[in-house]
Amino acid sequence: MKYDIAKKTTRGAKRTLDAFSGTMFELLSAKPFEGISVNELCEKSNYPRATFYNYFDDKYDLLNYCWYRIGKQIRLDEYAELDPGKSLYIFFDRAYDFASVSLATIQKILKFNSTDSFLLNHFRGYLGTQIRKIFQDCPDQDGSPIPYEIIADHYSNTVLLILGWIFLKGNRCSKAQAHEYLKYLLGTFQKN
Amino acid sequence: MKYDIAKKTTRGAKRTLDAFSGTMFELLSAKPFEGISVNELCEKSNYPRATFYNYFDDKYDLLNYCWYRIGKQIRLDEYAELDPGKSLYIFFDRAYDFASVSLATIQKILKFNSTDSFLLNHFRGYLGTQIRKIFQDCPDQDGSPIPYEIIADHYSNTVLLILGWIFLKGNRCSKAQAHEYLKYLLGTFQKN
DNA sequence: TAACTTTTGTTTAAATTTAGACAGAAGTAT
DNA sequence: ATACTTCTGTCTAAATTTAAACAAAAGTTA
Numbered sequence: 001m002k003y004d005i006a007k008k009t010t011r012g013a014k015r016t017l018d019a020f021s022g023t024m025f026e027l028l029s030a031k032p033f034e035g036i037s038v039n040e041l042c043e044k045s046n047y048p049r050a051t052f053y054n055y056f057d058d059k060y061d062l063l064n065y066c067w068y069r070i071g072k073q074i075r076l077d078e079y080a081e082l083d084p085g086k087s088l089y090i091f092f093d094r095a096y097d098f099a100s101v102s103l104a105t106i107q108k109i110l111k112f113n114s115t116d117s118f119l120l121n122h123f124r125g126y127l128g129t130q131i132r133k134i135f136q137d138c139p140d141q142d143g144s145p146i147p148y149e150i151i152a153d154h155y156s157n158t159v160l161l162i163l164g165w166i167f168l169k170g171n172r173c174s175k176a177q178a179h180e181y182l183k184y185l186l187g188t189f190q191k192n
Numbered sequence: 193m194k195y196d197i198a199k200k201t202t203r204g205a206k207r208t209l210d211a212f213s214g215t216m217f218e219l220l221s222a223k224p225f226e227g228i229s230v231n232e233l234c235e236k237s238n239y240p241r242a243t244f245y246n247y248f249d250d251k252y253d254l255l256n257y258c259w260y261r262i263g264k265q266i267r268l269d270e271y272a273e274l275d276p277g278k279s280l281y282i283f284f285d286r287a288y289d290f291a292s293v294s295l296a297t298i299q300k301i302l303k304f305n306s307t308d309s310f311l312l313n314h315f316r317g318y319l320g321t322q323i324r325k326i327f328q329d330c331p332d333q334d335g336s337p338i339p340y341e342i343i344a345d346h347y348s349n350t351v352l353l354i355l356g357w358i359f360l361k362g363n364r365c366s367k368a369q370a371h372e373y374l375k376y377l378l379g380t381f382q383k384n
Numbered sequence: 385t386a387a388c389t390t391t392t393g394t395t396t397a398a399a400t401t402t403a404g405a406c407a408g409a410a411g412t413a414t
Numbered sequence: 415a416t417a418c419t420t421c422t423g424t425c426t427a428a429a430t431t432t433a434a435a436c437a438a439a440a441g442t443t444a
Contacts, residue, residue: 010429015239018238038393048434050395050431054430202399202400202432230423231420231422240404241423250422250423
């Protein structure tokens with residue numbers, strides 16, 4: 001990414017970032033990621049190519065920013081202060097709510113970018129990394145027989161599994177029921 | 193208007209004009225025009241005040257541009273080549289279609305800007321002028337007992353009357369029925 | 385293969401936007 | 415009437431965007 005997200009973004013930068021990522025989501029609802037060109041993104045966003053390259057290295061880089069934008073919406077960065085034992089469920093709930101609201105868009109995107117496509121794997125990768133970060137910040141639990149890092153990975157995998165089952169594979173189920181699934185799959189490790 | 197619409201607009205200008213006019217329509221759907229400030233327009237549009245004043249003199253000027261934008265959507269400028277006798281009905285149909293599609297927005301705006309408010313009068317004024325222009329371009333009809341300019345004004349008034357009756361006063365009626373109204377009110381003058 | 389089109393990523397100087405400050409007007413509250 | 419807040423319209427120098435051109439890569443067609 002050529003633009004530094006860390007430093008506070010100016011209004012102009014916000015507009016540009018929003019426009020490009022918004023257009024990317026729009027286009028993903030209409031065609032596979034492979035078929036989207038930087039030219040098209042610029043055309044639809046009403047920005048010249050030079051501006052695109054002021055912000056992003058290429059369309060993959062923009063894709064990353066799209067995931068980052070979703071991450072902000074589910075407040076991926078606000079877990080430091082949460083009870084580690086509960087953060088799993090809190091994260092799950094936020095993701096569940098977001099996916100519920102965005103279901104129409106998700107389904108359109110899936111129509112052109114199937115579950116096992118590059119696009120979804122890319123998203124999985126991003127989200128997995130972020131989830132792992134949440135749990136890695138938690139301290140080692142006393143008396144745990146295996147490294148906490150492994151548990152963090154396992155949490156991440158399991159949460160993604162359930163979310164994918166519900167929203168990508170289309171097996172709608174209530175939040176409460178989903179919690180049951182999570183408890184069942186993670187029961188052996190969880191204290192709470 | 194500080195920006196010259198006549199010269200072909202750059203992409204950046206198009207973005208800015210679209211953003212501000214779009215925000216204006218949004219705000220009009222939520223509050224009366226009097227209560228909208230330039231600050232608010234800039235805030236919602238994500239542009240600094242300086243940019244607003246790069247393009248517009250004030251919020252009234254922006255309002256004018258909003259009407260201009262609607263004018264483009266109903267192709268107010270494409271009447272030179274049309275049959276003068278029919279242009280009345282062609283214009284009416286375009287306006288009717290546009291209003292039908294935009295009905296939800298119109299109703300929201302009316303909720304905060306009642307039929308006899310400054311806003312609606314301003315719009316009436318703009319549209320009336322444009323309609324008059326269409327008919328003024330038509331040549332004097334042979335043997336007409338009164339100046340064509342008066343007839344143009346009368347056409348403009350009558351079309352606006354019917355449109356207002358249907359879409360502002362809320363008396364929905366079919367396009368065909370509306371044509372009957374028009375024919376009845378203008379029958380004495382019309383040849384076709 | 386060869387001709388052709390599209391895409392990519394970079395580069396430039398010119399145009400536009402930008403944050404912030406400014407004084408004066410207008411509105412609100414006490 | 416006074417203090418307080420918000421709004422307006424203008425002004426800057428610094429930052430960003432812009433159109434256009436470019437060579438090289440990739441994709442398409444015949």
